Amino acid sequence: xxxxxxxxxxxxxxxxxxxxxxVFDCRWIPRSARLVCLGNRARGxxxxxxxxxxxxxxxxxxxxxxxxxxxxxxxxxxxxxDRHLATGDFSGTLSVWNxxxxxxxxxxxxKHNEIINCIDGVGGLGIGEGAPELVTGSRDGTVKVWDPRxxxxxxxxxxxxxxxxxxxxxxxxxxxxxxxxxxxxxxYDNGDIKLFDLRTMSLRWETNLKNGICSVEFDRxxxxxxxxxxxxxxGKFHVFDMRTQHPKKGFAxxxxxxxxxxxxxxxxxxxxxxxFATTGGAxxxxxxxxxxxxxxxxxxxxxxxxxxxxxxxxxxxxxxATQPISGFDWSPDKQGLCACTSFDQSVRVLIVTRLNTV
Amino acid sequence: MDGGTWEGESxxxxxxKPAVETLDFGFIETxxxxxxxxxxxxxxxxxxxxxxxxxxxxxxxxxxxxxxxSRVLHPTKPAVYVSELHGPQRHTIETELEEWQEAxxxxxxxxxxxxxxxxxxxLPPVRSKGDVAKSKELPEACGLQKSRKTCHxxxxxxxxxxxxxxxxxCEQIDLEPQARKAEKTAMNLYLPKLExxxxxxxxxxxxxxxxxxxxxxxGNEALQAMDYTEAVAYYTRSISALPTTAAFNNxxxxxxxxxxxxxxxxxCDHVLSLQPRNVKAFLRRCTALRGLGQLQEAQEDAFxxxxxxxxxxxxxxxxxxxxxxxxxxxxxxxRLQGRWLEVTDVGRTHNGDHDCNKHSGL
Numbered sequence: 001x002x003x004x005x006x007x008x009x010x011x012x013x014x015x016x017x018x019x020x021x022x023v024f025d026c027r028w029i030p031r032s033a034r035l036v037c038l039g040n041r042a043r044g045x046x047x048x049x050x051x052x053x054x055x056x057x058x059x060x061x062x063x064x065x066x067x068x069x070x071x072x073x074x075x076x077x078x079x080x081x082d083r084h085l086a087t088g089d090f091s092g093t094l095s096v097w098n099x100x101x102x103x104x105x106x107x108x109x110x111k112h113n114e115i116i117n118c119i120d121g122v123g124g125l126g127i128g129e130g131a132p133e134l135v136t137g138s139r140d141g142t143v144k145v146w147d148p149r150x151x152x153x154x155x156x157x158x159x160x161x162x163x164x165x166x167x168x169x170x171x172x173x174x175x176x177x178x179x180x181x182x183x184x185x186x187x188y189d190n191g192d193i194k195l196f197d198l199r200t201m202s203l204r205w206e207t208n209l210k211n212g213i214c215s216v217e218f219d220r221x222x223x224x225x226x227x228x229x230x231x232x233x234x235g236k237f238h239v240f241d242m243r244t245q246h247p248k249k250g251f252a253x254x255x256x257x258x259x260x261x262x263x264x265x266x267x268x269x270x271x272x273x274x275x276f277a278t279t280g281g282a283x284x285x286x287x288x289x290x291x292x293x294x295x296x297x298x299x300x301x302x303x304x305x306x307x308x309x310x311x312x313x314x315x316x317x318x319x320x321a322t323q324p325i326s327g328f329d330w331s332p333d334k335q336g337l338c339a340c341t342s343f344d345q346s347v348r349v350l351i352v353t354r355l356n357t358v
Numbered sequence: 359m360d361g362g363t364w365e366g367e368s369x370x371x372x373x374x375k376p377a378v379e380t381l382d383f384g385f386i387e388t389x390x391x392x393x394x395x396x397x398x399x400x401x402x403x404x405x406x407x408x409x410x411x412x413x414x415x416x417x418x419x420x421x422x423x424x425x426x427x428s429r430v431l432h433p434t435k436p437a438v439y440v441s442e443l444h445g446p447q448r449h450t451i452e453t454e455l456e457e458w459q460e461a462x463x464x465x466x467x468x469x470x471x472x473x474x475x476x477x478x479x480x481l482p483p484v485r486s487k488g489d490v491a492k493s494k495e496l497p498e499a500c501g502l503q504k505s506r507k508t509c510h511x512x513x514x515x516x517x518x519x520x521x522x523x524x525x526x527x528c529e530q531i532d533l534e535p536q537a538r539k540a541e542k543t544a545m546n547l548y549l550p551k552l553e554x555x556x557x558x559x560x561x562x563x564x565x566x567x568x569x570x571x572x573x574x575x576x577g578n579e580a581l582q583a584m585d586y587t588e589a590v591a592y593y594t595r596s597i598s599a600l601p602t603t604a605a606f607n608n609x610x611x612x613x614x615x616x617x618x619x620x621x622x623x624x625x626c627d628h629v630l631s632l633q634p635r636n637v638k639a640f641l642r643r644c645t646a647l648r649g650l651g652q653l654q655e656a657q658e659d660a661f662x663x664x665x666x667x668x669x670x671x672x673x674x675x676x677x678x679x680x681x682x683x684x685x686x687x688x689x690x691x692x693r694l695q696g697r698w699l700e701v702t703d704v705g706r707t708h709n710g711d712h713d714c715n716k717h718s719g720l
Contacts (some may be wrong), residue, residue, distance in 0.1 A: 013438065013439045014455070147485060154484060177550055178552060179482055179553075271575065274579070302690065317435075318435060333458075351440070351455070
């Protein structure tokens with residue numbers, strides 16, 4: 001091994017805990033060493049488990065069982081004082097839970113007809129200006145934006161009459177840098193990516209990447225939208241430069257092959273937006289870094305500005321599980337600390353070293 | 359077979375086997391084509407042409423010299439467990455985590471400022487219901503409570519004109535050419551209408567610190583992406599939440615890049631009033647003063663920096679530049695050659711100016 005390899009970030013498994021249910025998602029509770037895992041019991045109920053990282057072990061602190069399986073969760077719209085968890089479940093219900101008193105949800109609404117595949121939040125935790133809002137994407141083909149102060153969704157993105165409904169696999173907030181601006185990006189099973197502008201309530205951009213979009217995420221939600229990573233079913237991911245939108249060509253992007261199987265997730269490091277992780281169908285985790293080109297845009301022959309994509313470098317690649325990694329979350333408070341859940345029915349706490357020197 | 363035949367080959371699948379004569383020490387030795395070497399290595403590893411451990415190793419070594427970043431050299435390996443690490447590395451990771459867990463427990467008690475006031479007074483109203491696909495042309499969502507500063511004021515709207523601040527607008531216009539200069543490298547088609555302050559009403563001290571830290575971090579990222587105007591805005595927001603010398607010092611650097619000399623000097627003054635031995639602040643102020651043509655003051659700052667860190671490369675270069683500039687323009691600066699030569703003897707190297715993230719903490 002040469003010196004360069006020794007300077008590279010290293011992915012180290014800190015803890016590994018087997019679970020007795022299918023786990024879909026995990027989230028760090030902000031400003032704590034605690035972690036929430038969400039999933040599906042074999043008997044068909046939903047399970048929410050709260051773990052605490054303490055003295056070298058992952059201690060189960062609380063367990064909550066509900067009638068319908070949980071699919072996804074987020075703290076994105078929560079405030080730091082009560083840190084309510086928002087979840088989407090198999091029945092299409094969006095719920096918000098106070099983890100101190102999880103018997104009844106503090107908010108609940110069933111407006112999706114089918115499973116909620118994905119959820120994201122913004123405006124809480126000091127991330128993003130403006131009102132706290134949630135967005136959910138469902139198999140019923142709709143994407144709904146919610147304000148927890150109101151029972152009905154505040155925005156609803158669905159195919160026009162006559163269009164076929166596609167399964168929405170992933171949603172993400174972005175561009176929330178002031179009180180007015182806010183965007184939602186959604187990825188669908190047919191490879192469609194749609195960017196909705198919530199200020200103008202219009203479809204701002206759409207493209208098709210030919211293969212199902214498993215995960216989309218902006219590098220940061222609370223800045224003038226900068227980059228978007230989209231991962232796809234056939235082992236590729238795309239990084240779009242979201243600063244320059246060409247009237248015809250849209251956003252410039254760079255494509256990278258990874259994992260040799262479905263790229264299930266992408267998650268940006270909260271402490272450095274240019275670093276992100278992707279997780280693969282074979283239980284692998286790759287850590288990437290994006291580099292900007294010398295000029296981020298240029299003029300085309302018509303004088304219109306078009307973006308110039310940068311490049312991505314692989315910092316590290318490791319195998320962690322034998323099954324797809326369905327959930328991954330960086331700790332917002334400790335750089336390099338992350339947790340992942342996999343279909344081998346386990347949760348792992350990982351540490352990625354040397355991220356501050358790349 | 360020469361390297362040219364491999365041009366245009368994709369690194370993906372769907373290619374044939376390499377010719378047998380290429381699976382040879384002599385050939386690999388002379389080959390410098392990354393793709394060809396990768397291809398040979400993959401074939402050797404697969405064992406399709408037989409098993410040659412020495413040749414495989416030789417090929418790996420060669421590829422490493424030609425293209426150390428090649429993916430073929432870094433196949434996905436199982437992740438290491440902490441328990442398998444060497445003593446010191448394991449110890450560092452474990453103690454760091456323990457400390458962090460304790461810090462998290464301690465901070466749990468400081469959370470929970472009175473957020474209710476924030477919710478009631480400061481939150482924008484609920485967005486009006488919208489249906490995006492069905493009404494693509496819907497002009498604008500309601501729920502925008504802020505007045506739009508960039509809107510043109512109608513000529514008949516006298517009360518609005520009364521409020522129009524001419525000085526402020528002029529200042530804005532003055533600032534623009536500098537912003538445009540930065541645009542050459544950092545592309546930002548429309549400058550975001552960023553609020554210059556963060557709403558921190560009702561937050562506890564820890565929460566203010568968190569907000570300030572986050573905004574500063576965004577500033578650092580913008581600075582590294584060469585979006586200097588944006589960086590200044592984020593540092594300003596960080597300072598509005600909780601003034602820290604690091605944020606002032608980094609903003610000074612961002613302003614320096616935008617050639618906003620006065621702003622740089624002001625921010626550095628602030629840093630130096632709190633940290634009188636901050637070398638970076640001296641150097642940034644020195645550069646700004648040179649830009650303003652105040653060569654004597656600039657020279658004094660460079661001296662100060664050299665006194666704190668003798669042999670500082672950048673300080674020496676600045677001093678040199680200032681003296682040259684002084685000769686060219688005929689301005690009289692202190693001739694302290696002796697003092698300046700004396701410090702150059704100390705041959706220590708120092709990092710440059712792009713060090714914002716060293717302050718970023720977290």
